[in-house]
Amino acid sequence: MTAETRRPLTLRDVSEASGVSEMTVSRVLRNRGDVSDKTRQRVLDAAKSLGYVPNKIAGALASQRVNLVAVIIPSMSNMVFPEVMMGISEVLDDTPLQPVVGLTHYKPEREEAVLYEMLSWRPSGVILAGLEHTDAARAMLRNAGIPIVEIMDTDGEPIDSMVGISHRRAGRTMGEAIVAAGYRKVGFLGTKMPLDHRARKRFEGFTQALAKAGLEMADQEFYAGGSALVKGREMTEAILSRTPDLDFLYYSNDMIGAGGLLYCIEKGYDIPGQLGLAGFNGVNLLKGLPKHLATMDACRQEIGRKAAEIVAAHALGDGAPEPQRITLTPGITPGDTLRAV
Amino acid sequence: MTAETRRPLTLRDVSEASGVSEMTVSRVLRNRGDVSDKTRQRVLDAAKSLGYVPNKIAGALASQRVNLVAVIIPSMSNMVFPEVMMGISEVLDDTPLQPVVGLTHYKPEREEAVLYEMLSWRPSGVILAGLEHTDAARAMLRNAGIPIVEIMDTDGEPIDSMVGISHRRAGRTMGEAIVAAGYRKVGFLGTKMPLDHRARKRFEGFTQALAKAGLEMADQEFYAGGSALVKGREMTEAILSRTPDLDFLYYSNDMIGAGGLLYCIEKGYDIPGQLGLAGFNGVNLLKGLPKHLATMDACRQEIGRKAAEIVAAHALGDGAPEPQRITLTPGITPGDTLRAV
DNA sequence: ATGAAAGCGCTAACAC
DNA sequence: GTGTTAGCGCTTTCAT
DSSP: OOOOOSSOOOHHHHHHHHTSOHHHHHHHHTTOSOOOHHHHHHHHHHHHHHTOOOOHHHHHHHHTOOOEEEEEESOSTTSHHHHHHHHHHHHHTTSSOEEEEEEOTTOHHHHHHHHHHHHTTOOSEEEEEOSOOOHHHHHHHHHSOSOEEEEEEOSSOOSSEEEEEOHHHHHHHHHHHHHHTTOOSEEEEEEOOTTOHHHHHHHHHHHHHHHHTTOOOOEEEEEOSSOHHHHHHHHHHHHHHHSTTOOEEEESSHHHHHHHHHHHHHTTOOTTTTOEEEOSBOOGGGTTSSSOOBEEBOOHHHHHHHHHHHHHHHHHSSSOOOOOEEEEOOOEEOTTSSOOO | OOOOOSSOOOHHHHHHHHTSOHHHHHHHHTTOSOOOHHHHHHHHHHHHHHTOOOOHHHHHHHHTOOOEEEEEESOSTTSHHHHHHHHHHHHHTTSSOEEEEEEOTTOHHHHHHHHHHHHTTOOSEEEEEOSOOOHHHHHHHHHSOSOEEEEEEOSSOOSSEEEEEOHHHHHHHHHHHHHHTTOOSEEEEEEOOTTOHHHHHHHHHHHHHHHHTTOOOOEEEEEOSSOHHHHHHHHHHHHHHHSTTOOEEEESSHHHHHHHHHHHHHTTOOTTTTOEEEOSBOOGGGTTSSSOOBEEBOOHHHHHHHHHHHHHHHHHSSSOOOOOEEEEOOOEEOTTTSOOO
16 A cells, blocks of 8 residues: 555656666566566566556557457447347457447437547447448448447448348248248337337338238337336237237337236236237346247347457457458247247 | 548648648647637548547547546446446536446456556546455555545445445345334345345345344345346245245345246235235336336436546546545335335 | 647667 | 667647
């Protein structure tokens, strides 16, 4: 425990305290080059007893190297992006790289601002959700000269690398399974989010699959804000009272699906015989409900892991690898709410 | 859209492109000092058409100012810290300050490492969870020369400022309410986390309240890992089959409480008559269950907001305000699972 | 209203 | 194995 210091300590302080040149102190503190054990120990002792904390700002400026990875995602509130983060951390924890997170709240102009802010720290790479960005954001990303990984969605042209699933296809797959299981009057319940492109693509793929089977969406219901579980209940009640003969409800996420499921169980619906239900995401949080909701895994951790690996390969390897385009293919988990075919 | 640039652009590039000195460019880009409208426009145009992104590393080094706030929390996986983050963002969004998050996974040595890493970026302040830290971490915090806000818990001595609730008292309050409601055979279900000091303090306060009423904890059950909802079910089944005459179950968090609640409803327990239940946190996510679980709000957003305000006041104001010690006092939300007295 | 010089704390490159 | 020199790209300060 040293005295209260106003001016933060510098290498020079450690240098003076240990009687070793700044340069050698720097080498010791970064485990670089050859330093005799004796000198190393002297430096380490001095640094520790002074309570020296290196200044990465200066280090980064001098070395032109910043071990930060910008991660730009819409939100943290629904467990899907936290899970992506876990995948990213899992990989980066074994490297000197560190994630720095920025949130966009699904607003393109916020994304642009956050991106600008993060690029101004000259990170080693950028991982960001989605393929849709403002022109300015796209230009910044193209000119950044660092690996860019667009994640979650693969329905579109990436700027550089991309890792995700096809949400269009995910919607289609679920639609086909529902049709194959014999359901015919299908309702859709989702978020009122013109800017959630992935939810939109799932919706499109889904209606397309129904159309191919000669079916139309029988009814739909949208919400914004509030507790998803409650909204799921409310929307389910609304849609079923408006269109009582629906035999399937497709929810755009598991959380509202869970609310709907609880409602339907309470009301005594025969699930999945009379009424089938499905969500999207595979939210681990929800295991433990009375019945398991049918869903599709969005491969969130895996996406995070792969994205981090791409950035790490660029930043830590010598050459710049080719841009990668990785499409994962989730399957359906039927749970207890989708009739077996 | 400009050509692919390998070397990132510098102020000098903008200066040359606009025919204005670097200094004036810098002034324009930071909205500082007097610059004629004509010059300003020329600079802005040049910067935009080049796609210039300032280098904050250099800026921070030169100005000795970094608009980053280090936020160090145990985890992102259970919705409590994401909510704290929301409170922090809410306040910082109106300032030039930016949060940077580091996760400790409840490990003191990780906290120390993350703290060291973050301090090396010379942030304007530190917000971190809990009052328990390694000696080295404590020393770093004391010497950092920036505002330190320890959050969540107020049962202990802070290094500088502190914002939170007394978990000891929260446990006691719930214990007293349970006793007052006439429950007599109480079981406890929680996480097997020697390092979750806040859960421990709630447990201590709770048992203390029971003791004061001449009661002992009738049984207890602990878990680690897995889906909290599922674990809540399993533990509830286990504790009730081992000690069938329990009349109250106190869960250390709402998620396992919700699992337990679902289990008890299915098994046909009379709640809250025959069996009472309570959790902790006030997790918004869980509204929408068949019954509302009794709980106490941990004031997460409010804590985040207040902590951010303290840091902002230091960083943005001139003088350094006195350390603050703010203790919020949550009340009980009885919901539908706690008998009225 | 604008510019020139100095330097923030560190590291790359090279000497010894 | 260790030291010296010269910046990294900005901002501060002071001059004009």
